[in-house]
Amino acid sequence: MVTGRVLVYGGRGALGAKCVSHLKAANFWVASVDLTENTEADVNVAVKTGESFGDQEASIVSAIGNALNDQKLDGIFCVAGGWAGGNASKDLAKSSELMWNQSVCSSVIAATLASKFLKEGGVLQLTGAKAALDATPGMIGYGMAKAAVHHLTKSLAGKDSGLPTNSTVLAILPITLDTPMNRKWMPKADFSTWTPLEFIADLFVKWAKGDDRPDSGSLVQLVTKESKTSLVAA
Amino acid sequence: MVTGRVLVYGGRGALGAKCVSHLKAANFWVASVDLTENTEADVNVAVKTGESFGDQEASIVSAIGNALNDQKLDGIFCVAGGWAGGNASKDLAKSSELMWNQSVCSSVIAATLASKFLKEGGVLQLTGAKAALDATPGMIGYGMAKAAVHHLTKSLAGKDSGLPTNSTVLAILPITLDTPMNRKWMPKADFSTWTPLEFIADLFVKWAKGDDRPDSGSLVQLVTKESKTSLVAA
Numbered sequence: 001m002v003t004g005r006v007l008v009y010g011g012r013g014a015l016g017a018k019c020v021s022h023l024k025a026a027n028f029w030v031a032s033v034d035l036t037e038n039t040e041a042d043v044n045v046a047v048k049t050g051e052s053f054g055d056q057e058a059s060i061v062s063a064i065g066n067a068l069n070d071q072k073l074d075g076i077f078c079v080a081g082g083w084a085g086g087n088a089s090k091d092l093a094k095s096s097e098l099m100w101n102q103s104v105c106s107s108v109i110a111a112t113l114a115s116k117f118l119k120e121g122g123v124l125q126l127t128g129a130k131a132a133l134d135a136t137p138g139m140i141g142y143g144m145a146k147a148a149v150h151h152l153t154k155s156l157a158g159k160d161s162g163l164p165t166n167s168t169v170l171a172i173l174p175i176t177l178d179t180p181m182n183r184k185w186m187p188k189a190d191f192s193t194w195t196p197l198e199f200i201a202d203l204f205v206k207w208a209k210g211d212d213r214p215d216s217g218s219l220v221q222l223v224t225k226e227s228k229t230s231l232v233a234a
Numbered sequence: 235m236v237t238g239r240v241l242v243y244g245g246r247g248a249l250g251a252k253c254v255s256h257l258k259a260a261n262f263w264v265a266s267v268d269l270t271e272n273t274e275a276d277v278n279v280a281v282k283t284g285e286s287f288g289d290q291e292a293s294i295v296s297a298i299g300n301a302l303n304d305q306k307l308d309g310i311f312c313v314a315g316g317w318a319g320g321n322a323s324k325d326l327a328k329s330s331e332l333m334w335n336q337s338v339c340s341s342v343i344a345a346t347l348a349s350k351f352l353k354e355g356g357v358l359q360l361t362g363a364k365a366a367l368d369a370t371p372g373m374i375g376y377g378m379a380k381a382a383v384h385h386l387t388k389s390l391a392g393k394d395s396g397l398p399t400n401s402t403v404l405a406i407l408p409i410t411l412d413t414p415m416n417r418k419w420m421p422k423a424d425f426s427t428w429t430p431l432e433f434i435a436d437l438f439v440k441w442a443k444g445d446d447r448p449d450s451g452s453l454v455q456l457v458t459k460e461s462k463t464s465l466v467a468a
Contacts (some may be wrong), residue, residue, distance in 0.1 A: 006254035008258035015332070019289040029241065038408050053327045053328075053330075053331050054325075054327045054328050054331065056325035056327070057326070059347075066257070066426065087349075087394060087395050087396035088345045088346060088348065088349040088390060088397055089349045089350075089396030090396070091288075092342050092345055092346050093287045093288045093290070093342055093343065093346065094287075094288050094347070096338070096339075097285075097287050097288065100334060100338075102330055103376070104330070104334070105327070105330075108326050108327055108330050109327065111322045111326055112326050112327065112372075114322065115321075115322040115323045115326075116323075117409040124325060134390045134440075135385070135388040135391065135392040135451070136385075136389050136392075136397075137389045137390070137391075137392030137393060137394055137395035138394060138395075140345075140386065140389045140390070140395070141342075143385055143386075143389050144338070144381070144382040144385050144386050144389070147381050147382055147384070147385035148379070148381055148382045150381070151366065151370075151377055151378050152374065152377075152378050154368075154369040155369045155370050155371045155374045155377050156322060156371070156374070157371075158370075158371030159371055160321060160371055160372060161321050161322055161371035161372075161374070162321035162322035162323030162324070162371075163322060167376075184443075187276075193259075212429075215403075217369070228276035
């Protein structure tokens with residue numbers, strides 16, 4: 001007997017894989033959408049980067065529809081994304097496009113999936129960034145893409161957005177996640193201010209079960225101090 | 235003797251063509267970047283939609299560099315853009331991508347041009363939308379793209395953004411422009427609340443000359459009542 005059904009978009013990344021694990025441990029049926037397979041998930045759907053954005057959306061909708069077989073999802077968690085620095089003086093088109101593809105396109109497809117497969121009263125989570133609440137002159141493409149995700153979150157929480165009745169749409173706004181990659185690249189940072197992936201995975205388990213969800217449309221900053229993380233509405 | 239040199243991105247659209255006319259009348263040398271030629275402009279550079287975004291950026295930078303021949307620009311005015319409605323329930327990827335291409339890509343290339351060819355103390359203008367200051371559940375892709383342009387404006391106005399010293403970056407946030415197309419599609423609207431294109435073209439002539447520029451980073455709402463337009467900072 002499963003607790004419910006959820007989908008993790010980016011289920012093979014550091015954060016996504018942790019989410020899949022914790023959701024499986026809580027007896028959820030889990031679908032993972034990513035470039036490669038997560039063997040812990042019940043179902044895997046591959047994102048084909050060679051396809052146009054519209055075709056990606058159509059393929060993923062079709063594959064998830066087949067896997068669900070008329071069941072609906074309790075939660076959709078989109079933790080796909082990436083980071084690129086850079087100001088206007090070099091390759092701004094390139095970094096903007098990369099951030100658009102990694103953060104906005106994944107969020108848009110997650111929104112489409114929510115409109116089609118989320119239960120009434122379900123939860124859709126997207127991933128923004130605390131940094132993008134302000135100007136980001138040293139990482140312009142990144143800030144733009146995350147600002148777009150914040151706006152998408154608010155629009156999806158609005159009336160007649162196309163999402164099911166009583167659904168909750170939230171964005172988490174991390175500062176720095178405690179991932180192996182971040183430890184590798186910033187070995188001298190104060191890790192006690194980084195947000196543990198387990199905290200987020202446990203948060204999503206709660207949200208999937210309908211517990212302690214912030215209001216729909218919230219941009220939820222994850223503020224970690226002395227290894228303790230608080231949710232702070234932006 | 236020219237007053238100065240300016241570039242209009244989208245110089246063949248309804249608003250862009252009006253800007254080219256007024257800037258020419260004020261004796262500016264004018265370059266127009268658009269899909270097709272504006273014969274009033276001194277120089278035309280074609281956007282090739284078949285090219286990748288990065289290649290578009292490189293082609294336009296190269297063509298404008300050749301046309302300027304080591305001269306610099308007093309102003310860059312980006313009025314390219316478009317509109318698409320739609321919530322999450324139908325073709326969200328398609329409308330989001332269209333809006334990204336029309337509004338964000340043009341703004342990003344304008345920013346790149348500013349980093350390379352704008353004078354110290356010059357002005358870069360981008361085009362946002364008042365509607366995108368709030369959630370836009372009925373036109374999700376449009377709102378996201380314009381929110382990205384608002385964020386880009388603030389980032390470019392920040393320290394070390396790659397723009398020349400003392401330059402001013404502004405976004406205009408129209409409500410409804412009084413264009414022939416809008417009159418055609420909304421024939422029964424109250425035109426006295428629509429912003430005349432001439433008002434905007436005259437505003438840009440002033441900004442190009444360095445007169446009455448709002449602070450850099452401003453999101454300038456264009457509020458028209460009884461056919462009179464005011465600038466209201468967001």
